[in-house]
Amino acid sequence: MTTEEDPVAELLLKVAAQDxxxxxxxxSRCAAKLLGVLLRILGNxxxxxxxxxxxxxxxxxxxxxxxxxxxxxxxxxxxxARNHAIDRLRARPDxxxxxxxxxxxxxxxxxPTAENRLIAMGEAGRIADCFATLEPDRAEAVRGAxxxxxSYADLAARFDVPLNTMRTWLRRSLLRLRECLDT
Amino acid sequence: MTDDxxxxxxxxxxxxxxxxxxxxxxxxxxxxxxxRIKNDSAFAARVAAWETRLADLNGAYxxxxxxxxxxxxxxxxxxAAPARPARRPLFGWLAGAxxxxxxxxxxxxxxxxxxxxxxxxxxxxxxxxxxxxARFDGQELTVTRVAGSAAPQGQVQEVWxxxxxxAPVSLGLMEGDSIAVPYPEAPAGWTIAVSVEPAGGSPTGxxxxxVVAAGVITDL
Numbered sequence: 001m002t003t004e005e006d007p008v009a010e011l012l013l014k015v016a017a018q019d020x021x022x023x024x025x026x027x028s029r030c031a032a033k034l035l036g037v038l039l040r041i042l043g044n045x046x047x048x049x050x051x052x053x054x055x056x057x058x059x060x061x062x063x064x065x066x067x068x069x070x071x072x073x074x075x076x077x078x079x080x081a082r083n084h085a086i087d088r089l090r091a092r093p094d095x096x097x098x099x100x101x102x103x104x105x106x107x108x109x110x111x112p113t114a115e116n117r118l119i120a121m122g123e124a125g126r127i128a129d130c131f132a133t134l135e136p137d138r139a140e141a142v143r144g145a146x147x148x149x150x151s152y153a154d155l156a157a158r159f160d161v162p163l164n165t166m167r168t169w170l171r172r173s174l175l176r177l178r179e180c181l182d183t
Numbered sequence: 184m185t186d187d188x189x190x191x192x193x194x195x196x197x198x199x200x201x202x203x204x205x206x207x208x209x210x211x212x213x214x215x216x217x218x219r220i221k222n223d224s225a226f227a228a229r230v231a232a233w234e235t236r237l238a239d240l241n242g243a244y245x246x247x248x249x250x251x252x253x254x255x256x257x258x259x260x261x262x263a264a265p266a267r268p269a270r271r272p273l274f275g276w277l278a279g280a281x282x283x284x285x286x287x288x289x290x291x292x293x294x295x296x297x298x299x300x301x302x303x304x305x306x307x308x309x310x311x312x313x314x315x316x317a318r319f320d321g322q323e324l325t326v327t328r329v330a331g332s333a334a335p336q337g338q339v340q341e342v343w344x345x346x347x348x349x350a351p352v353s354l355g356l357m358e359g360d361s362i363a364v365p366y367p368e369a370p371a372g373w374t375i376a377v378s379v380e381p382a383g384g385s386p387t388g389x390x391x392x393x394v395v396a397a398g399v400i401t402d403l
Contacts, residue, residue, distance in 0.1 A: 020258075020262065024254065024258075027254050027257070031249050031253070031254070032247055032248050032249065033244060033246050035246075035247045035248070035249045036244045036245045036246050036247045037241075037244045039247050040244060040245070048247075049249060049250060049253060052249055052253060053253065053256060053257050053260065054388065056257045056261075057257065057260060057261060058383075058384075060261050061356065061383075061384070062383060065383075070228075070231050071231060071234060071235050071238075072235075072238070074241070075234055075235060075238040075241070076234075078238070078241050078244070079204075079234045082206060083206075083386075084388075086206040086213070087210070087213065087386060087387050087388060088388065090208075090209060090210035090213060091210055091387050091388065091389065126239070127236075127237070127239040127240060128239075142205065143240065145205045145206060145207045146204075146205050146206065146237055146240050147240060147243055147244070149206050150206075150207065151206075151207055151208075151209065152207045152208070152209075153209075155207065170202070170205075170207065171190065171198040171201075171202070174197075174198055174201040174202070174205070175190075175194060175197060175198060175201075177201075177236075178197065178201070178233075178236065181236050182236075
């Protein structure tokens with residue numbers, strides 16, 4: 001991966017050199033996407049905007065650790081946003097299992113159906129194909145965890161199985177997913 | 184299915200990296216995984232590979248335009264800006280109540296002749312091996328290590344401000360021997376503390392490591 005194909009990566013290298021204009025450019029290109037990530041996981045606009053400030057603080061402080069040979073700039077930024085949002089969720093003092101079905105319904109709504117899966121291929125890449133090799137429930141669990149920040153406790157409540165069973169399912173599914181994605 | 188077979192140690196690592204990226208772990212398990220990322224490059228590479236594998240899902244996140252006031256707030260937090268009496272508070276949730284006081288104090292400070300910033304808090308007893316001083320010049324709160332040394336390799340000293348009965352808020356990482364943070368005022372009775380955190384700072388937004396020094400802000 002060269003930075004020529006990845007303008008965000010190129011900007012991050014400048015941010016690592018304390019370039020404030022590049023930092024503003026990263027913000028103007030990426031803040032809306034990152035706020036979308038934070039809002040979906042945290043479910044609250046005020047907290048998501050607060051989290052966005054923290055995320056950009058981390059981007060400024062950690063840009064030196066971004067390695068353009070290891071991945072795309074946007075992937076790195078979204079990982080920072082997701083990690084921060086999930087840390088906030090898990091740190092909530094009364095983090096009850098989110099066993100209502102809203103979160104997973106939301107996943108179903110955005111999950112590619114058989115027909116639009118073909119359309120989404122360009123963007124969804126191999127992952128849509130590989131999800132199709134998993135049992136539908138398990139694919140849904142992986143997707144729900146990734147996009148909405150569901151915990152094992154949330155998933156166990158939703159699928160009405162013991163937490164350890166959920167964990168065994170999900171770990172096996174992840175390893176199968178890797179096998180599919182890496183071939 | 185082979186659900187009942189135990190995973191091999193390599194599969195365990197692979198699954199843990201995937202679980203971390205997916206986000207399903209508890210806070211304690213996440214912190215343990217983050218510690219491994221910092222100390223175990225093979226594990227860190229597994230995590231990075233999973234971030235790339237699952238990145239195709241990122242297309243499902245919608246874009247949501249942030250409040251236009253956010254970027255100036257972030258810049259004020261990160262970069263020492265020239266003083267403006269009506270500067271927006273930096274930490275929304277704690278600073279709301281301070282706005283009026285900040286305006287008043289900043290106005291007074293702007294009229295005052297330049298003077299060395301007074302010490303508003305000392306962290307650590309006189310003669311302690313590790314000691315910090317906090318100074319406030321009307322615009323910036325500066326915390327300086329005046330005795331002792333930086334955290335060991337792989338760790339960092341993180342500075343926190345704590346309102347009475349409130350959760351600590353990070354002021355930043357002590358990458359050198361001093362940090363300066365634009366701040367509307369030095370609130371008397373609040374505590375400034377330094378904890379030792381993994382490199383890069385607390386993964387949770389709250390102190391996770393031992394508090395090595397603390398002091399209360401006194402009236403100027």
